[in-house]
Amino acid sequence: MDIQELKRNFEQFLKQRGYKVTKSRLNLVDKIASYGSHFEIEQLVHYVVGSSKDGVSRSTVYRTVKLLQEFGAIREVIKLGNRTIYEFSAGKPHHEHLVCVECGKIIEFYKDEIEELQDKVCQEMDFTPLHHRLEIFGICSECKSSHENRR
Known part of the structure; x- marks a missing residue:
């Protein structure tokens, strides 16, 4: 659109x-x-x-x-x-997010396997999904390497 x-x-x-x-x-x-x-x-x-x-x-x-x-x-x-x-x-298109808790960087990603697993779980539980979001919080590669360099 x-x-x-x-x-x-x-x-x-x-x-x-x-x-x-x-x-x-x-x-x-x-x-x-x-x-x-x-x-x-x-x-x-x-x-x-x-x-x-x-x-x-x-x-x-x-x-x-x-x-x-x-x-x-x-x-x-x-x-x-x-x-x-x-x-x-x-x-x-639909996507999920990785969020760095150090710098706030947000990385978008999409994996068919995650979507398929969610669909399977909903089907097994006789649950009708309307929408969802997945956020994974952690430390990005840049922040991880800057921590390692300070050691």
């Missing part, structure tokens, strides 16, 4: 739920899609406010992120302490 189609669908979503369709909200879809990485909302606020000539408010960013979550274009991917990390997921 291209960004224009996504915006049209988001506009329909807003109308169906009785929300206002504003230029700021629709422009934010472009900004968020172009951000290009995982983000905390405050990081996104600084990016949007710093690159916007429209005077978009912090509250508009927060509300729009929440609406895009409901719509399915943004998903919460990681809870780490008091931090919540999101990603723009529209048009991206």
Whole structure:
């Protein structure tokens, strides 16, 4: 799905739920899609406010992120302490995450074997999955090697 189609669908979503369709909200879809990485909302606020000539408010960013979550274009991917990390997921294939607890680096990956095992477990348990996420927390190769070099 291209960004224009996504915006049209988001506009329909807003109308169906009785929300206002504003230029700021629709422009934010472009900004968020172009951000290009995982983000905390405050990081996104600084990016949007710093690159916007429209005077978009912090509250508009927060509300729009929440609406895009409901719509399915943004998903919460990681809870780490008091931090919540999101990603723009529209048009991206399903994937999982490795999270470095030292530097915060997030590595995306996909393995058919994991998906197959989850499907098998759900089938064995007569469980209908709606969605899932897998986060593995550890130490990335860069942080591991910098620890080893300090010894």
